[in-house]
Amino acid sequence: MTNRLVANEQLNTILAEVDEQVKPYFERVEANMLFNQKKVLDAFIKHQVSESDLNGTNGYGNDDYGREKLDEIYADIFHTEKALVRTQFVSGTHTLSTALFGNLRPGDTLTYLTGMPYDTMQEVIGIAGNKRGSLVEWGVNFSHVPLKDGEIDFAAAKTILLRDHPKIVAIQRSRGYDTRQSFVIQKIKQMIDFVKKTLPNAIIFIDNCYGEFSETVEPTELGANLMAGSLIKNPGGGLAQTGGYIVGDASLVENAAYQLTAPGIGGEEGATLDANRTFYQGLFQAPHVVGQAIKGAIYTSALLERVGLEVSPRFTDTRTDLIQTVIFNNRAKMIKFIQAIQANSPIDSFVVPNPSEMAGYEDQVIMAAGTFVQGSTLEFSADGPIRPPYAVYLQGGLTFEHVKLALINAVEQLYFSK
Structure with missing residues (x-):
């Protein structure tokens, strides 16, 4: 017509x-x-989401069963051991930053496999801006593998990974403010397999912003150890008004939780106020x-x-x-x-x-x-x-x-x- x-x-x-x-x-x-x-419906049914789970908490946020169940649902959907879904994340950049600061220590190296990260993450790392409060100021080393015609240069990557022995190898799924193609799941699988073969003990971290539910497989199903994203992007469904999520190996997610709140508290506290309903419905x-x-x-x-x-x-x-x-x-x-x-x-x-x-x-x-x-x-x-x-x-x-x-x-x- x-x-x-x-x-x-x-x-x-x-x-x-x-x-x-x-x-x-x-x-x-x-x-x-x-x-x-x-996939999402099955997770809701499996965890028996009830109307009471939609209610929030205030103050410390202790015994927030809806928050705890939502963590379990995210872990199920992304095929990981643990998840941290919180209103206290102010943006995707903050969520990614928390995951990195929680798992890197002075003297460690962070290497981006997918070229230079996008603008806001460059400031988190300390390769742009005034470096104040950045990973670099904190004593973390940074390197990256330059892209070759918009694709991963695996020969150069092998040299750089074996030279720097990074604790974390980061993969940025989306293009950010770059004109390269975003990396489809098939290519991310090649990257994950390559890192595991080259540096078996490295933590593979995925910046999954903009990518959730765009394909039928998520990077954590392919062996990534840690992944983060924003709830005012895909997984919030247009209803979440703030927040972010981190999923992955239990110890790595717990480290991020201690960074978000405090040692000894981690993910045990954090009021959800009125957010649970929109987090559940948005997901x-x-x-x-x-x-x-x-x-x-x-x-x-x-x-x-x-x-x-x-x-x-x-x-x-x-x-x-x-x-x-x-x-x-x-x-x-x-x-x-x-x-x-x-x-x-x-x-x-x-x-x-x-x-x-x-x-x-x-x-x-x-x-x-x-x-x-x-x-x-x-x-x-x-x-x-x-x-x-x-x-x-x-x-x-x-x-x-x-x-x-x-x-x-x-x-x-x-x-x-x-």
Whole structure:
């Protein structure tokens, strides 16, 4: 059926063609959604989630049975010994930082297998910013394996791992503010197998932000020892208003818990207030919402490629996270596009974003984020650092329909208006 959402006939023709192009790729996403929904539903049934588990605690948060059961559910879903799911994590960066600080000591080495980590993690490590409070200031050494044409250089990696003998080898699943492809599960398996063969005693740590439920297998099912992510991304299902999770080997997760609270307390305390209900419900609907966002990313890629923009991934590529990159190679066009996305947001559509300084980033950043939860990248948003090649990173979408409408309106405004 011809799409009649816009008046311009040329754009209508393109939209109808894009609708047909993306259909077989949507079917793959829907199959993943069903598989992951079953995984989550089975975990809820196994652990006998009850209405009382949705109630929170205050003060110290002692005897919070809903919090403890949610930890067990996360451990089940991600096939790990232990999990730590807490409101006290303020962001994905904080969650990753806690996992690393909890398991690294002065003199240890952290090596990133997937090139340089993204901007905020560079400040945590101490290779950007003023190094204050960073791992480097604390006496932890850092190295990384440069990527070769966007892929892991296993020959160079072997040399660096055997030279540095890192305690932790980190794998960043998503591209961050880079134009490389995100690493699909099949490639992450190759990385994990390689590290285990090269350095059997190394801790393999996965930055899983943006990746949860995008494929049917998670990195911890393949032998990763420790993994972390944010609840205002995929696993929060668009309902969690804050928080993060760490899953993995019991001793490593416990070390992170001591870092989050205090030695002797660990994960035994931490009030959940009113968060349990949204954490449970958000997790339950996460496979569906993640699928909606991935459909939106596929549609975005197909449509923007048709109007002549450089996109990564292409709509035909395998998806392993929520991120869609669009390269403008032009500062002004990048800014206008992000402003158009903001104008098609449910919240603050009247606000005009402009480049500005942002905590954790060396460059100015521009961000369209008309979201119900501040900073939620499971909701449809677009952002990017003001630096060549002037790439915009779109992510999220609570509903595919919103992403589609926002993109159509932005494309019509920027490319088909008189």
